[in-house]
Amino acid sequence: MYYPINLKIDDMKIVIIGGGKVAYRKCMNFLAFNKKVKVISQEFIEEFEEIKNKIEMIKDSYDEKYIKDDFVVVAATNNKEVNHQIGTYCRQYGKLVNVVDDKELSNFTVPSFVKRGDLLLSVSTGGKSPSLSSKIRKDLEEVYDESYEEYVELLGQAREMIIKNTDDIKERRKKLKELLDLSFDKLREIYSK
Template identity: 35%
Template sequence: MFYPIMLNIHEKKILVVGGGEIAYRKSEKLLEFGGNLLVLSPKINNKFKMLKEKYKDNLNFRYDFYNKLYLQDVFLVVAATSSKEINKQISIDCKDLGILANIVDSKEDSDFIFPSIINNDNLTIAISTMGSFPYLSKTIRMDMEKKYKKFNKEYIDTLEKIRYLVLDQHKDKMKEIMDYALKLDIDELKNFLIKLEVNDLK
């Protein structure tokens, strides 16, 4: 059973073992959330070049085969090689060293799994079937992306300002005001914030 948790990986050292398509997809998400990645593999998918251009010093490559020595000072590991035996060994080595590991071909050997993610600046939603049927997670994610499209950074930041004003001035009407605010589009929401700032709720 996997416990859902938001993990701060900003500037944390992450080792991705493998240079194929799966390693690329995992690396892309980890970089998006600020990880500092070392991709270890004798061969690297050409798509990694685009990630290197975008994330620069946060992504580095080592063209080599897996060795336990590469686990030194690593925060977490993704084992994404094409060899079940190597992936299994990485899992064993990480457990010996107390390092969190995702083994892409074995949820039983993994300490964590990758959920399907909606990352809309200040709004992050993770969906998971606990590794049983990832396609369902993807389908739900696509539905939710449409439903919550308006909740971008500007919208969430405006909601935050409204929340603090309501807590300070209208705490007794908190639910009523916040329910109303969530129905507004961004322009209506900003106008509503102005009314709150001058304490005009008429």
């Protein structure tokens, strides 16, 4: 069973082994969080050309030296045996590993997600139905559109101001709850810096 957790990956070294569509999709997930990753493969699909300045591409076959110093590893080759080798090594050395064709060997999965600034909504079926996760993600994208990025930012600013200016804990809680009843325009009018 998987435990939901958000990782601060700023200082983590991340490597993806594989240069196909799945590896590309995993790579794009990390780039959505402004994280540069290292990608190892003998061949890369064309889409990697478009992002080559945002990642470190190494044209080579898998070797342990490429994952030795990394903490997060994605095994996304088209070779089940190589993926198993990567997963086994990572588990032995306490690394986070996602083996795309072996959820039992993986110790983390990447859920479908919607990211709107600091708002992060994620959906997982524990690997049982990625297509259901994708469908729910698409539904969430419609409900929580791009405006939520600014909305969450304003809520954060308002929260800081209330905490700074309200000493009484009960009053503070009341004001924080009332924030969610304000319209977006009213919130912007009162708390926009």
